Amino acid sequence: MNTPLKQIVAVAIVDDLTSPTRMLAARRNRPEALAGLWEFPGGKVEPGESDTSAVHRELREELGVELSLGAEITGPLAQGWQLNDKAAMRVWFAVITQGEPQPLDGHDQLAWLDLDDSLGEAVEWIPADAPIVRACLNLSRIGHLAGHP
Numbered sequence: 001m002n003t004p005l006k007q008i009v010a011v012a013i014v015d016d017l018t019s020p021t022r023m024l025a026a027r028r029n030r031p032e033a034l035a036g037l038w039e040f041p042g043g044k045v046e047p048g049e050s051d052t053s054a055v056h057r058e059l060r061e062e063l064g065v066e067l068s069l070g071a072e073i074t075g076p077l078a079q080g081w082q083l084n085d086k087a088a089m090r091v092w093f094a095v096i097t098q099g100e101p102q103p104l105d106g107h108d109q110l111a112w113l114d115l116d117d118s119l120g121e122a123v124e125w126i127p128a129d130a131p132i133v134r135a136c137l138n139l140s141r142i143g144h145l146a147g148h149p
């Protein structure tokens with residue numbers, strides 16, 4: 001029997017949902033296999049928690065910020081983007097409504113990256129994130145970032 005994919009949720013934090021120019025990436029500090037690679041901050045949905053509650057909780061814990069969510073960066077699955085044989089990730093655009101992002105837990109560095117052709121190469125992304133990074137850039141160009149999850 002197939003094991004269901006674990007649900008991960010994350011955000012592409014941008015400076016502005018209407019006219020985005022930059023996106024916040026976070027460098028993981030664990031586990032060893034992923035340490036040093038960059039990602040969309042987020043994490044696992046806990047049992048009984050909704051996907052959007054989980055993303056707000058994770059960002060409070062990891063970066064110390066409150067968010068307003070914009071449009072979802074929809075992937076090929078209802079569960080979003082398949083990351084590996086165990087997990088899939090839903091990702092939303094978001095803006096910070098409160099707090100200054102800090103690498104409090106799970107990361108050792110944060111960086112605001114330009115939303116242009118350099119995005120995919122600006123940092124070393126987790127390889128599974130490559131199609132999501134491309135989708136972010138494409139959607140930011142056509143301006144589909146606002147809207148409710």
Ligand SMILES: Nc1nc2c([nH]c(=O)n2[C@H]2C[C@H](O)[C@@H](COP(=O)(O)OP(=O)(O)OP(=O)(O)O)O2)c(=O)[nH]1
Pocket residue numbers: 008009010034038039040041042043044045083087089106126128129
């Ligand atoms: N948050 C996040 N996880 C990603 C991305 N790309 C990717 O393959 N992953 C993988 C790495 C992990 O195996 C899994 C997410 O788990 P996690 O370790 O961040 O979740 P968590 O914060 O709830 O975990 P924990 O350390 O508190 O146990 O998804 C990404 O862009 N963002």
